[in-house]
Amino acid sequence: MDQAHAEEILKKVIAIPTVNDNEKEVADYLASLFAPYEDQGVTIEELAYSPGRSNLIVTIGEGETTLGFSGHQDVVDPGDLADWDTDPFVPTIKEGRLIGRGASDMKSGLAAVVCAMLAMLEEKKVPGKIKLIATVGEESGEYGAAQVTDAGLADDLSALVIAEPTDGMRQICYTSKGVVDYHVTSKGIAAHSSRPHEGEDAIAHLLEFANEVQARLARLDKKDPVLGKLTSLITLIKGGEQINSVPSQAELSGNIRTIPGYTNQVIFDVIDGLIAELNAKPGYQLSVDYIYPEEPMPGDAHSPLVQLLQKVGLEVFGHTLTPVGGTGASDGSEFVRAKGDYPIVMVGPGSDSQHQPNEWVSLAAYHQAIAFYQQFANEFFGK
Numbered sequence: 001m002d003q004a005h006a007e008e009i010l011k012k013v014i015a016i017p018t019v020n021d022n023e024k025e026v027a028d029y030l031a032s033l034f035a036p037y038e039d040q041g042v043t044i045e046e047l048a049y050s051p052g053r054s055n056l057i058v059t060i061g062e063g064e065t066t067l068g069f070s071g072h073q074d075v076v077d078p079g080d081l082a083d084w085d086t087d088p089f090v091p092t093i094k095e096g097r098l099i100g101r102g103a104s105d106m107k108s109g110l111a112a113v114v115c116a117m118l119a120m121l122e123e124k125k126v127p128g129k130i131k132l133i134a135t136v137g138e139e140s141g142e143y144g145a146a147q148v149t150d151a152g153l154a155d156d157l158s159a160l161v162i163a164e165p166t167d168g169m170r171q172i173c174y175t176s177k178g179v180v181d182y183h184v185t186s187k188g189i190a191a192h193s194s195r196p197h198e199g200e201d202a203i204a205h206l207l208e209f210a211n212e213v214q215a216r217l218a219r220l221d222k223k224d225p226v227l228g229k230l231t232s233l234i235t236l237i238k239g240g241e242q243i244n245s246v247p248s249q250a251e252l253s254g255n256i257r258t259i260p261g262y263t264n265q266v267i268f269d270v271i272d273g274l275i276a277e278l279n280a281k282p283g284y285q286l287s288v289d290y291i292y293p294e295e296p297m298p299g300d301a302h303s304p305l306v307q308l309l310q311k312v313g314l315e316v317f318g319h320t321l322t323p324v325g326g327t328g329a330s331d332g333s334e335f336v337r338a339k340g341d342y343p344i345v346m347v348g349p350g351s352d353s354q355h356q357p358n359e360w361v362s363l364a365a366y367h368q369a370i371a372f373y374q375q376f377a378n379e380f381f382g383k
């Protein structure tokens with residue numbers, strides 16, 4: 001594939017605004033690029049999440065072993081357009097950088113794996129079975145990856161490379177923290193504050209929960225060698241009606257960043273257990289909801305997959321990719337739930353400008369990424 005064609009594909013996907021919606025347009029466009037190869041055994045499947053939002057699964061090649069490439073099709077909101085020098089959905093090239101929303105996170109990574117796969121088909125050199133998984137809704141809860149995983153479409157993989165930005169392909173992210181966001185509601189009974197015994201104080205009950213949950217989570221004090229310890233914050237709190245009433249309702253939200261030493265079930269058991277204990281007391285009415293919890297992603301810096309990526313990195317870029325841990329969740333946190341115990345890593349061409357105005361990718365890194373993914377696939381299958 002020539003560079004002009006690869007840049008055209010990247011520009012097209014950036015020009016489709018997919019701010020937590022509208023991913024079907026990207027999925028349809030990418031599907032159209034693979035459609036000419038359907039007579040060569042390429043299979044294309046769209047998995048609809050909701051109207052206008054589709055995951056895309058494309059499989060090329062054949063064999064027992066399946067290498068997965070993945071990327072999300074959504075982007076975050078561009079924010080205040082006055083902070084941008086250019087229109088975020090009109091990809092613009094300046095001094096070797098392509099600027100636009102998603103240039104880094106992660107339409108360049110997605111386009112690069114697509115171009116690598118198209119190059120293999122064009123050259124009739126598909127080294128083995130390769131599956132592309134392009135997801136919806138990564139930025140707002142990884143629910144596209146959750147849907148793909150629940151449908152069993154990630155069960156057959158032997159390894160998965162997610163093309164999330166890793167400092168212009170200088171790093172390999174092989175492990176990351178999970179996330180448990182939760183919301184607790186406390187219901188009480190309103191009464192005049194001069195006769196508090198006639199009411200039930202929803203704020204007092206909620207504060208009891210808040211203090212105790214932090215104490216119990218602090219006891220989960222294993223330390224991951226790369227990711228450090230589990231962290232827990234209560235990030236929002238509100239309640240009550242007016243200054244002279246016993247508060248009849250209160251609520252809080254918390255954000256917990258988990259490590260591979262604790263599955264999210266351990267966290268649920270702590271919170272659910274505390275809620276049940278408190279609700280056993282007279283007058284307590286607490287309930288909890290979890291919002292898109294994400295599992296931590298375990299990994300090994302010295303796994304054969306990481307070593308192979310480093311070897312290919314040295315061949316293609318002339319530098320060694322550094323294995324790192326990530327503090328944020330990604331689609332990888334959903335794919336870890338797939339049946340089949342395979343390694344998941346993130347390596348991609350984007351810069352550290354994700355979620356910022358004037359988001360950019362180096363075009364040199366983009367083109368090198370295409371060569372890298374193609375070479376990596378060849379060596380993965382021993383070719």
Ligand SMILES: [Zn+2]
Binds near residue numbers: 072105106138164165
């Ligand atoms: Zn991303």
